[in-house]
Amino acid sequence: EVTGQGGNVVLAGDKTPGELAGFSPRMMSELKGATVVEVELPDEDMRRDIIRRLARHIEIAHPEFVLDEALIERIHTGIRGPGRELTGAVWNLFTEAGFGTMTPTSDMLERVIRRMEGEVRAPTIELVKKAAMKVFNVSKADLESPSKARSVVYPRQIAMYLCREQTHKSFPQIGRAFGRRDHTTVLYAHRKLTRDLPNDPELSADIARVAAAILELQASGGH
Known part of the structure; x- marks a missing residue:
């Protein structure tokens, strides 16, 4: 229906169409015939921008939730994963700050980072x-x-x-x-x-x- 009306369908996944399983032969043919674009991990500036944009979005409804540059930089350096981990850290900090009723502090952020990163064991x-x-x-x-x-x-x-x-x-x-x-x-x-x-x-x-x-x-x- 969407494509029939001239629209486009965008699917996101962590595997290429050729690596997928469980779809009908026709669906697999459609997926393999589509344009595949790799979305790379964000660079340093984009990581910081992800944090800033989400913080500003939250701040609109919760004026007390203000992240200064020091907190943004600490999230950037303290959270090692890709973009979704960064947004998770901001939302966890929002919860730690009384669901946006308090201004976030470095102590609050350190508790968030310890909770998030403490579960990650050192790799071999x-x-x-x-x-x-x-x-x-x-x-x-x-x-x-x-x-x-x-x-x-x-x-x-x-x-x-x-x-x-x-x-x-x-x-x-x-x-x-x-x-x-x-x-x-x-x-x-x-x-x-x-x-x-x-x-x-x-x-x-x-x-x-x-x-x-x-x-x-x-x-x-x-x-």
């Missing part, structure tokens, strides 16, 4: 590698190889960086897991990415993609 080094393999379409052998090709070095450095940030393992432990590399290799990767992150939106987006893949693997029972 192997899980981080699996996430990088999934995002960049490289193999475990690639990540552990001595290859200096950028297509391998780049995802390897991101994996090393996230291993250090999220697994609580030491530089030597991480180095051994990546083809028995010296700890200085991991240290170099971590320092380089830490230095480049503020001024490299592509790097920031790629790290966010791998971080999101880590959460997805954990949610699906990965180790």
Whole structure:
């Protein structure tokens, strides 16, 4: 009916049409014949904008619910997941602030972040590698190889960086897991990415993609 009247149907999902199951052959044909567009994870500026827009929307009906830039930045840095986790944090803060009857404080926000992030266990080094393999379409052998090709070095450095940030393992432990590399290799990767992150939106987006893949693997029972 919609398409017959000249309209369009937009469907959102976390799988491509070819990966879906449970639909009739005709429906599968329709889905596979449609235009597929990948929606990437939001970059740093978009993450902050998501928070600001939702906060302003809530503020219209609840004038006491005002988020200053410090709170916005803390949500951005404290919540590691994609956009829906950011909006969840804002709504949780709204509840914490007496359903918008009080102005949010940093203490309120820290309680929200602890509740939301406290349930996320630290990933293993192997899980981080699996996430990088999934995002960049490289193999475990690639990540552990001595290859200096950028297509391998780049995802390897991101994996090393996230291993250090999220697994609580030491530089030597991480180095051994990546083809028995010296700890200085991991240290170099971590320092380089830490230095480049503020001024490299592509790097920031790629790290966010791998971080999101880590959460997805954990949610699906990965180790």
